[in-house]
Amino acid sequence: MLQFVVRRLLFVLPTMVAASILVFLMLHLVPGDPAIIFFGDQPVTPERLEMVRHQMGLDRPLVIQYLDFVRGIPRGDLGRSIHNRTPVFEELRTRVASSATLALAAFAVAGVLGLGLGLLSALRRGTWIDAGAMLVALAGVSMPIFWLAAMLIFVFSLRLGWFPATGFGGWNRLVLPAVALGFVTAATLARLVRSSVLEVLLQPFVTTARAKGLREAVVIRRHVLKNAFIAVVTVLGLQFGTLLSGAVITETVFARPGVGKLLVDAISNKDFPIVQGAVLFIALIYTVINLVVDLSYAYLDPRIRFD
Amino acid sequence: MDRIPRREFLKRAGIGVGALAASQVLPLLTRAYAQGVGTLTYGMAGGFDTLDVTATTFTRVGRIALHIIDPLVWAVAPGQYAPGLATSWTVSPDATAYTFNLRQDVKFHDGTPLTAEAVKVTFDRIVDPNTRAQTAFSFIGPYDRSEVVDRYTVRVRFKSPNASFLDGASSPYLGIISPAAVQKYGQDFGRVVFVGTGPFMLQSYTTDAEVRLIRNPNYVWGAPGFNHQGRAYLDGIVFRIVPEDATRLATLETGETLFVEDVPVTDYQRLKSSPNKVLLEIPQAGSGWSLMMNQMRSPTSDLAVRRAMMHAIDKDGLAKTVWNNVFKSACSPLTPNMFGFDSETCRKIPYNVDQARRILDEAGWRVGPDGIRVKGSERLRLEFFLQTAPQKNIEMAAFIQANAKQVGIDVNLNVSARPAYLDAVRQGRHNLQFWWETGTDPGQILRILFHSSNAGGGTNRNNYRSPEMDKLIEQIDATADQASRKQLVVKAQQRVIDDAVMVYLADPPSLYAHDRSVTGVWVDWGGNYPYFFNTRIQR
Numbered sequence: 001m002l003q004f005v006v007r008r009l010l011f012v013l014p015t016m017v018a019a020s021i022l023v024f025l026m027l028h029l030v031p032g033d034p035a036i037i038f039f040g041d042q043p044v045t046p047e048r049l050e051m052v053r054h055q056m057g058l059d060r061p062l063v064i065q066y067l068d069f070v071r072g073i074p075r076g077d078l079g080r081s082i083h084n085r086t087p088v089f090e091e092l093r094t095r096v097a098s099s100a101t102l103a104l105a106a107f108a109v110a111g112v113l114g115l116g117l118g119l120l121s122a123l124r125r126g127t128w129i130d131a132g133a134m135l136v137a138l139a140g141v142s143m144p145i146f147w148l149a150a151m152l153i154f155v156f157s158l159r160l161g162w163f164p165a166t167g168f169g170g171w172n173r174l175v176l177p178a179v180a181l182g183f184v185t186a187a188t189l190a191r192l193v194r195s196s197v198l199e200v201l202l203q204p205f206v207t208t209a210r211a212k213g214l215r216e217a218v219v220i221r222r223h224v225l226k227n228a229f230i231a232v233v234t235v236l237g238l239q240f241g242t243l244l245s246g247a248v249i250t251e252t253v254f255a256r257p258g259v260g261k262l263l264v265d266a267i268s269n270k271d272f273p274i275v276q277g278a279v280l281f282i283a284l285i286y287t288v289i290n291l292v293v294d295l296s297y298a299y300l301d302p303r304i305r306f307d
Numbered sequence: 308m309d310r311i312p313r314r315e316f317l318k319r320a321g322i323g324v325g326a327l328a329a330s331q332v333l334p335l336l337t338r339a340y341a342q343g344v345g346t347l348t349y350g351m352a353g354g355f356d357t358l359d360v361t362a363t364t365f366t367r368v369g370r371i372a373l374h375i376i377d378p379l380v381w382a383v384a385p386g387q388y389a390p391g392l393a394t395s396w397t398v399s400p401d402a403t404a405y406t407f408n409l410r411q412d413v414k415f416h417d418g419t420p421l422t423a424e425a426v427k428v429t430f431d432r433i434v435d436p437n438t439r440a441q442t443a444f445s446f447i448g449p450y451d452r453s454e455v456v457d458r459y460t461v462r463v464r465f466k467s468p469n470a471s472f473l474d475g476a477s478s479p480y481l482g483i484i485s486p487a488a489v490q491k492y493g494q495d496f497g498r499v500v501f502v503g504t505g506p507f508m509l510q511s512y513t514t515d516a517e518v519r520l521i522r523n524p525n526y527v528w529g530a531p532g533f534n535h536q537g538r539a540y541l542d543g544i545v546f547r548i549v550p551e552d553a554t555r556l557a558t559l560e561t562g563e564t565l566f567v568e569d570v571p572v573t574d575y576q577r578l579k580s581s582p583n584k585v586l587l588e589i590p591q592a593g594s595g596w597s598l599m600m601n602q603m604r605s606p607t608s609d610l611a612v613r614r615a616m617m618h619a620i621d622k623d624g625l626a627k628t629v630w631n632n633v634f635k636s637a638c639s640p641l642t643p644n645m646f647g648f649d650s651e652t653c654r655k656i657p658y659n660v661d662q663a664r665r666i667l668d669e670a671g672w673r674v675g676p677d678g679i680r681v682k683g684s685e686r687l688r689l690e691f692f693l694q695t696a697p698q699k700n701i702e703m704a705a706f707i708q709a710n711a712k713q714v715g716i717d718v719n720l721n722v723s724a725r726p727a728y729l730d731a732v733r734q735g736r737h738n739l740q741f742w743w744e745t746g747t748d749p750g751q752i753l754r755i756l757f758h759s760s761n762a763g764g765g766t767n768r769n770n771y772r773s774p775e776m777d778k779l780i781e782q783i784d785a786t787a788d789q790a791s792r793k794q795l796v797v798k799a800q801q802r803v804i805d806d807a808v809m810v811y812l813a814d815p816p817s818l819y820a821h822d823r824s825v826t827g828v829w830v831d832w833g834g835n836y837p838y839f840f841n842t843r844i845q846r
Binding site: 030039048084098157256268 | 354356357362364436437439441442445494498513514515516517547548549550551553554555557558560561563724725726727729730733742754755760761764765766
């Protein structure tokens with residue numbers, strides 16, 4: 001097991017290097033000069049433009065620019081934004097906390113709602129409960145998140161006044177964005193849980209467990225859920241990564257700072273160091289999540305061993 | 308009495324306890340977020356680059372910074388200035404030297420005194436290449452150097468006449484900052500600290516989320532123009548960044564914010580008639596929404612095509628369709644509240660489809676089989692570059708496209724993200740692009756739009772090069788006498804209309820809304836900077 005973890009951790013490094021090179025090259029291929037974007041619609045002379053280009057380090061060969069970036073990483077130095085010269089690490093640090101809080105809360109909403117609905121509809125297959133739960137799930141996957149977010153604000157902030165409309169600060173500011181973000185994930189999850197559980201329910205070992213006289217609750221918990229979860233956990237892991245880095249719309253509607261929004265802004269400004277830093281962070285998160293997911297397989301299915 | 312099974316009893320008890328808990332907790336949640344009396348929360352429409360007002364390019368930073376710094380002078384009306392940190396000033400006859408006498412009782416938030424040296428450090432920093440100043444760099448114009456005459460007297464010298472310098476000095480971007488703090492914090496100035504002499508001090512800044520200011524307890528140097536000179540009435544101001552229009556408006560309704568900027572025109576009527584809210588509508592100074600026409604690229608290099616475009620666009624229709632008549636149709640490169648605005652311009656270019664067609668006919672552009680005009684082998688097709696946001700851009704462009712088609716001009720919309728858009732228009736690959744400019748000095752606006760030094764990739768994306776116009780703009784900059792300056796500004800407006808340089812579309816107001824409990828909000832005449840020094844919240 002330990003050997004497996006170490007081996008996987010060693011894989012993190014090349015993954016990150018590959019991700020950073022890919023992003024670096026793609027950013028340079030996309031049209032748009034960061035110095036021109038920096039000045040936008042402000043008056044600028046060619047000399048000043050050239051000077052800023054030099055200050056941004058854009059007049060150096062691409063390889064040198066990339067190596068400079070890589071060199072700082074071991075020291076925890078991800079460079080500074082070429083636009084406002086804030087350290088990239090600082091820019092990320094201030095947003096990660098906010099994004100992680102939202103992702104965890106949304107994950108909890110998605111987990112409870114998705115598992116609950118999925119399980120309920122699988123166990124009550126063909127009944128109106130099944131139809132109702134799947135209708136909710138269908139609504140969840142079809143609903144644009146900005147619409148859901150706007151509706152939540154309308155009902156729970158404007159009409160009922162239960163929660164604030166903007167989501168940054170205390171716990172009560174977290175509820176609406178977490179529900180908005182979590183609900184969509186919950187819908188996907190519910191459909192997956194339903195199909196996985198239904199598949200497992202037909203397996204002979206479930207019939208055996210029942211024939212042994214086990215209580216239905218134990219059959220479900222110990223035999224059905226554990227087996228159905230292998231597929232679910234894989235999706236859950238990836239969903240967490242998406243919740244953490246891809247919540248741009250939710251962050252915008254509820255006025256929360258976040259990694260996703262930072263990344264989108266940095267891409268449109270062609271702020272290379274920020275994009276690279278944010279992508280590295282997201283790549284790291286995905287790698288770690290994948291590792292955790294892989295390790296969880298061993299718990300869920302004792303036949304899987306990592307030796 | 309029927310016996311209730313244990314399971315059913317537990318279920319009912321659970322529901323009862325849950326309902327009881329909800330009934331107790333929900334009222335606590337209700338409006339639990341309403342703010343404390345004395346702190347004004349401001350809903351800001353977006354984030355920004357840095358709090359350092361010297362380096363920023365964002366008007367929003369100016370709005371925040373105006374509370375943290377003090378300007379040297381205050382602009383009270385077009386071309387009229389009142390004392391700020393400077394008690395008096397003199398201007399050399401050729402407008403190349405300004406001497407300011409400073410107040411002697413002013414201290415920065417870090418306790419250091421305001422001296423002539425601080426003014427020099429602030430202005431020198433603006434032109435220092437390392438600062439990469441943008442808006443401030445435009446405002447300071449042809450700055451040469453500052454001379455410390457004595458501890459409280461500073462002389463600012465320019466390389467060429469700069470009659471508009473007081474306008475710049477009244478803007479927050481030229482507000483005086485603490486040299487000691489700049490020295491101490493270096494690149495972190497504006498990121499974690501920002502030290503001025505203003506009525507509020509920076510308490511905290513969370514990027515993309517909020518800026519918190521608290522009252523400066525030592526402030527006794529309020530400008531004489533305001534109704535009191537001591538400390539501000541508010542305990543503090545929180546600028547909360549809420550980019551989504553609907554959410555920002557919702558925060559005003561729920562009381563999370565008491566003041567919001569950038570009210571969408573769709574909410575204009577509702578707020579105007581709301582009993583609990585006040586809508587502030589201030590005509591914006593500068594240049595309204597307009598269309599730049601690139602003279603370096605065919606077919607907009609043809610005067611007739613540009614003149615036809617000026618007559619082909621139904622500006623009243625545009626103001627009504629896209630802007631719900633909240634914006635007014637524009638006449639000139641200057642908004643009507645600008646110094647020297649020429650009202651004659653409104654009569655010069657009426658919406659007249661027949662006239663547009665006639666102009667094109669006379670210039671040899673014949674209507675082709677598909678209704679689009681051609682001349683020789685050239686089709687009358689204009690490449691219109693615009694950005695994906697704001698959405699109103701796209702609505703305006705679609706309206707213009709339909710208007711142009713009526714006279715046989717094919718307008719092709721190229722909607723792209725900011726990097727690709729800037730690449731295209733700076734390189735001059737466009738025929739048309741939108742422009743909008745805020746500012747309070749006509750000379751500065753005209754220079755940005757029409758001076759040949761800003762052509763070829765700069766802000767004059769008309770790529771209009773006229774030695775006469777350059778000379779006029781330079782004269783405007785060099786003329787301190789208000790009457791003569793006005794004549795020159797009028798002449799310049801007439802000139803660019805005769806040369807059919809741009810199409811002037813719509814003049815916007817600045818729209819803010821606040822709760823009725825908020826009183827004493829001051830907004831500069833240009834409509835850009837709400838100022839809360841005199842503000843109170845009446846409960």
